[in-house]
Amino acid sequence: MSEQSKKYLIQMKNVDKYFGEFQALKNINLEVERKERIVICGPSGSGKSTLIRCLNRLEKHNKGQVFIDGNELTDQIKDINAVRREVGMVFQSFNLFPHMTVVKNLMVAQQLVRKISKADAKQRAMHFLERVKIPEQANKYPIQLSGGQQQRVAIARALCMKPKIMLFDEPTSALDPEMINEVLEVMVDLATDGMTMICVTHEMGFARSVADRIIFMDLGEIVEESKPSEFFGNPKNERTKNFLEQILTH
Amino acid sequence: MAALNGWWDDYFWGALVIFQVFFCSLGFMIIFGLLGAIAKLSANKLAHKVANAYTVAFRGTPEILVILLMYFGSAIFLTAVAQLFNPEVKFVDIPPFWAGTIAISLIVGSYATETFRGAFLGVNPGSIEAAKALGMSDIQTFVYIRIPEMWRIALPPFGNHMLSLIKDTALISIIGLNETMFVAKQAITVTGKPFTMYIVVGAIYLGFSTVVTLSVMGLEKFGERTTAGVK
Numbered sequence A: 001m002s003e004q005s006k007k008y009l010i011q012m013k014n015v016d017k018y019f020g021e022f023q024a025l026k027n028i029n030l031e032v033e034r035k036e037r038i039v040i041c042g043p044s045g046s047g048k049s050t051l052i053r054c055l056n057r058l059e060k061h062n063k064g065q066v067f068i069d070g071n072e073l074t075d076q077i078k079d080i081n082a083v084r085r086e087v088g089m090v091f092q093s094f095n096l097f098p099h100m101t102v103v104k105n106l107m108v109a110q111q112l113v114r115k116i117s118k119a120d121a122k123q124r125a126m127h128f129l130e131r132v133k134i135p136e137q138a139n140k141y142p143i144q145l146s147g148g149q150q151q152r153v154a155i156a157r158a159l160c161m162k163p164k165i166m167l168f169d170e171p172t173s174a175l176d177p178e179m180i181n182e183v184l185e186v187m188v189d190l191a192t193d194g195m196t197m198i199c200v201t202h203e204m205g206f207a208r209s210v211a212d213r214i215i216f217m218d219l220g221e222i223v224e225e226s227k228p229s230e231f232f233g234n235p236k237n238e239r240t241k242n243f244l245e246q247i248l249t250h
Numbered sequence B: 001m002a003a004l005n006g007w008w009d010d011y012f013w014g015a016l017v018i019f020q021v022f023f024c025s026l027g028f029m030i031i032f033g034l035l036g037a038i039a040k041l042s043a044n045k046l047a048h049k050v051a052n053a054y055t056v057a058f059r060g061t062p063e064i065l066v067i068l069l070m071y072f073g074s075a076i077f078l079t080a081v082a083q084l085f086n087p088e089v090k091f092v093d094i095p096p097f098w099a100g101t102i103a104i105s106l107i108v109g110s111y112a113t114e115t116f117r118g119a120f121l122g123v124n125p126g127s128i129e130a131a132k133a134l135g136m137s138d139i140q141t142f143v144y145i146r147i148p149e150m151w152r153i154a155l156p157p158f159g160n161h162m163l164s165l166i167k168d169t170a171l172i173s174i175i176g177l178n179e180t181m182f183v184a185k186q187a188i189t190v191t192g193k194p195f196t197m198y199i200v201v202g203a204i205y206l207g208f209s210t211v212v213t214l215s216v217m218g219l220e221k222f223g224e225r226t227t228a229g230v231k
Helices: A003-007 A046-056 A075-084 A103-115 A118-131 A149-159 A177-192 A204-210 A228-233 A240-248 B008-041 B046-058 B063-084 B096-122 B125-133 B138-175 B180-189 B194-227
Strands: A010-021 A023-031 A035-040 A063-068 A085-091 A167-168 A195-200 A213-218 A223-228
Touching: A010 A046, A023 A046, A023 A223, A035 A046, A035 A204, A046 A167, A046 A195, A075 A085, A085 A149, A085 B125, A103 A118, A103 A149, A103 B138, A118 A149, A149 A177, A149 A204, A149 B125, A177 A195, A177 A204, A177 B180, A204 A228, A213 A228, A213 A240, A223 A228, A223 A240, B008 B046, B008 B096, B008 B138, B008 B194, B046 B096, B063 B096, B063 B138, B096 B138, B125 B138, B138 B180, B138 B194, B180 B194
Parallel strands: A035 A195, A035 A213, A085 A167, A167 A195
Antiparallel strands: A010 A023, A010 A063, A213 A223
16 A cells, blocks of 8 residues: 555556457546546547446456555455445446335445444435435335436435445436436535545536536547636647537537 | 045145145255256356256156156165165165155256246346445345345246146155045045046145245235336
């Protein structure tokens, strides 16, 4: 554990990732400090999701090093589970457990992974359901909820684990337009609260108002990395300019 | 009907034996089916081959033959072992109840292997990823996520497997298990009324299978409560 890797909450050093012959990530270097809010954007297939999935080992990187709060992600299952406890993740397709009620969805990992008592787990679950403004849905099953509600439950489920970092993998892409805002509001609320966040998203309004830094990826590389004002006002790379033209003028 | 007088208690005890065999073999069948499915889905090549051999052998041979081979095979083996210690021994067998129960569990378990394998593959991979991302171990994910999602998918074909188990108990009479078929055969030699005696057996089996079918329908309803409308 180097001094430098301790300074950052997340550090990726020269990370490469292959799917067979295809190189999904090329020499990724990324440092994220505590309370930083990062938005990753880029065309589809650019490696955005793969990058954040390498941060909790849902994908295994092939070269380089990944440090989470000073702990390196290795093949040791003990290290992997230790990192996963600290890293919350929200998926595009919500991925709630369909056979459990909303409140059980929030309790199960607390009890099994954090070894919290049932009563305390339930209390914490209700606390976070209130935070995402749907405590009245606690005893319903996921299928009975709208997409926006399901995604808010998924965010609450991740928060129940008291993670140090939250990863969002296109959290609003599977939602009907009228439900996007209710999810973004929750995310803005989290950001204001000082949560360290990495969001893969196409919501440029959210990126502009919330992000400390925007990372633009293309073909598995980080092409540009800058503050929102610079990113939108004065993009340096040709590829970034093209991308912005396409998504901002639609 | 008068011919049945005096046989009711034998039928009752025979029915009880069916119930016992069904219950024990249900447990074993689930275990064999789960082990087979896990082996078929595992990356371990040897486990995969063993499971394949198992399903090919037990799905590809007549059930009555498996029961006979299981009973006489184990008896020959046990007799040989016993004779090593005491040459006076003539014949040792495992009780027909257990030989038959294990045999039909293995047979139906080979079908259940395929059912469970398909059902495990049907579990939403997103649920598994979510469990991993929350830091749940493989075993916790298996017990709390995979199994509860899998059984809902497996239930309709699994109901058929349970009916097979019930009906296969009738075959065990061939190695001397005193269930209702065995009772009927005895009654026929005494009374000379095969139709009457066999129709009672039919009614008993129909009673059992109706209870099983209704239970499966109830379980399906319970399962659908949470997943109705899931695409």
